[in-house]
Amino acid sequence: MSAVLDASRRYDHVVMTSGGITSWATAREVVKEHGAEHTVLLFADTRVESPDLYDFLEQSAAQLGVELVRVQDGRTPWQVFRDKRMIGNSRIAPCSKYLKQVPCRKWLQANTDPATTTVYVGIDWTETHRLPAITRAYQPWTAKAPLCEPPYRDKSDLIAEAKAAGLPTARLYELGFPHNNCGGACVRGGQAQWKRLLEVDPDRFAAEEREEAALRADLGKDVAILRTRTGGVTTPLPLTVLRQRITQGQTDPDDWGGCGCFTEHEETPMTSPRPLAAVPTPPARRTRWTDAELMREEFPPPKWAVPGLLAEGLNLLAGAPKLGKSWFSLGTGAAIANGDPVLGSIEVERGPVLYCALEDTGRRLQRRRRQMLAAGGRAAPLLTLETACPTMTNGGDAVLVEWLEENPHARLVIIDTFEKMRGTDASGSSAYSADYAAAGRFKQLADHYSVPFLLIHHVRKQSAEDWQNLVSGTAGITGAVDATLVLERGRGQADGVLHVTGRDVEEADYAMSFDAHAGAWTKLDGPAADHLVADTRADILRLLREHGPLKPARIAEALGANPGSIRQTCKRMGDAGQLARTTDGTYSAPGGASDSGTTPTLSHLSPLSPQAADQHEQV
CATH class of the missing domain: 3.40.50.620 (HUPs)
Incomplete structure (x- = not known):
């Protein structure tokens, strides 16, 4: 060579x-x-x-x-x-x-x-x-x-x-x-990869362990290939510690990481592909009014799968691989099927849910559900799990129609992932047109049956100032859907941040916490900004929200902290836009808190920022 x-x-x-x-x-x-x-x-x-x-x-x-x-x-x-x-x-x-x-x-x-x-x-x-x-x-x-x-x-x-x-x-x-x-020692691999390496090639594991330990000592920093999260706090997980956890059976068997795509060789789908039914022709519906007729029309309110998050129509949830989108989907589907609070706090109406877990196998879904049940979850008789479905251009729409016809009171259909089921694109179409048409196939069913659909999708690797630009593909995808949700990795005390915008939902951001033991996402209470900063900054924000504008000396006294450290922290928070600062050195929480100590009203879903008074509909 x-x-x-x-x-x-x-x-x-x-x-x-x-x-x-x-x-x-x-x-x-x-x-x-x-x-x-x-x-x-x-x-x-x-x-x-x-x-x-x-x-x-x-x-x-x-x-x-x-x-x-x-x-x-x-x-x-x-x-x-x-x-x-x-x-x-x-x-x-x-x-x-x-x-x-x-x-x-x-x-x-x-x-x-x-x-x-x-x-x-x-x-x-x-x-x-x-x-x-x-x-x-x-x-x-x-x-x-x-x-x-x-x-x-x-x-x-x-x-x-x-x-x-x-x-x-x-x-x-x-x-x-x-x-x-x-x-077998790819640094992009997860806990399961390193566990397998220790089992089949302990000498190679030990060599990687020594290299990591030596570089950690040389750098003088607590850094490692792997990370772990306990009690909402992310910490490095050195291979020496992972070795101990492996012997104690305390590793994540699904965390194979990003080097290669894990494929189960001998598993069969939980459900086999079903006979295809004909897709019904949507009935004629009114699409034209005079202005006076439109104002007299009485439209039914939108049907919500999750109030404030998922309404009838087509919804898109995008996030990075291995971030927990499938756990989010499975947990949301099971909660709605039982009428239990979604994300730990949002009340929902009970009803049938179809979860097409097209990148999973029956055994993996069973393991995840058992983990959820062991942590206190409930069996969900109204949850249908599907692991095999044709693409939308090859009969997949008929499979969805069959289930929707059998479940007239359906509350949600989840497609995990959009890419697995979108189908082939028309020859000669532009990337934008192809993306718009692919999403439109799902939207047609969602609109016809007035059932919320949730497509699970990926984000691009490049960062973007506007979080909507993180969605992989062209703007044809986000343009075709009724609501876009993006789940990003969190900072500070939050495991994730859920961004939401759409035609029937308010644009907002929510701090999220993930319990790996229960396999459950939870929406954190209070403004998300409070959860996305370090502990000291979070304490300062909470104090100012409760008591109104204060000077650093009073903040330090209230928190029992060093005045000099608090003064520097407040200055850095002010420079970062996390606090508002007046010319006399008084600090207040962002969002226009008044001298009386009141704070702007937050929506019932605790968004990152107070809702603007002039909320325009997005079309």
Whole structure:
């Protein structure tokens, strides 16, 4: 393997390979369509891979008849971490950038022409939400992902196909890992990955444990690859501590992290696909009035699944992977099916709920429900769980119609995820038109049956000033839905922040807490801003909300704290816009608290900011 190829050859098709099964399957599709002559496999070596990965790469390249190129930075992940003075983790992994992205881009710049070269990535149909960001990242090259197109195949199917082609099965797959990277020690992996590594390769676990401990000591900081959350407080979870928890059975079996996509190989869906029923033609409804007629019309109030959050029509909940969207969906569905308070405090009307958990299996859903019941939850006879459903363009709409017809008093339909069920796009349509049409298929059913629908979706990796711009895809998605909810990771005492806006809901933000033991999200009381800051700042905010404007000396006296520290904290909070400050050094809580100590009225859902008096309807 070499880093520079024959300058006389054209490399119009470059497959980015990691040594995983989807990389091989992607290369197979490219060779099938374009031939092997102008195709090359590009592999970035981290120098910490399993020995059999290199054998698999060589054999797969020979089997496909293509050339294999290896590039490398020369460092290992831990050498990069030491150089960058940080420990890689699921949120920031400099090893990905410096050991994979940078060397590959340098090779592309030196050996290909962006005008004629296409880059291929090995993500499959379960990760199509990542494709827009990947496409942008590879510009000016064109980037494609053949496995995101039909026919769709499971990773276990691909492993079987590779074996039938005479290729060996990667050791990590046989040992139960969802990926074949970094010898099973990917820093983006979660507790379950590291637990598996300790079980099957204790020497490798111990080596990673020593590297982490040495760098922690060198940095002089309490940092680690993993994190844990107890009592609403997030703290680092070093591998030495994780080892103890593993022996005590105190790890999260579902936390595999973000390196690869976990696939259950031998599970069957909880429910099999049902016979399809015809989608009824919506009855004619009035769409035109004179102004006088419109003012005389009596429209029924909207039907709420969750008052203030989810109304009839199409709702979208977006959030990052592994943030807890599925727990949110399952908990909300079970609570509504029983008539129990949603998020711990919002009263709802009881009724049937359909939860299409299309990225889960029956066994995983059963484990989650058992965990919820063990923590005090109740069985939910009116909750229907579905794990197998066609796309909306291939009969999925008929499956939803069948359930809605059988449950005329339905309160909510949850589709987890939108991408799994959206279906194929019309040929030649723009990205915006395709997104709008895909969401519109669900909206048509939601409007026809007057039942709230909730689509679970992903967010883009890039940050954005407007949280609505975090939703993955084009504005066609948010434009088609009636309400948009975005769940973000929280700060301070909050595990998450739920942003809400829509046609029938007030725009607001809510602080959220997640109980990993019970698998339950709870909406925190009071203004969310109070929960998104450190303890001292939260105490100052609560004091000022209760007693009105005060000077730092009085605040310190009331809190029994050091006056100098309180003075500096108030100044920093004022600079950050968390407190209002007058010229005489008096501080007050934001939102216009008066000298009398009163605070603006908050909505019953405790939004982040007081509701503006001039609340305009969003259309």
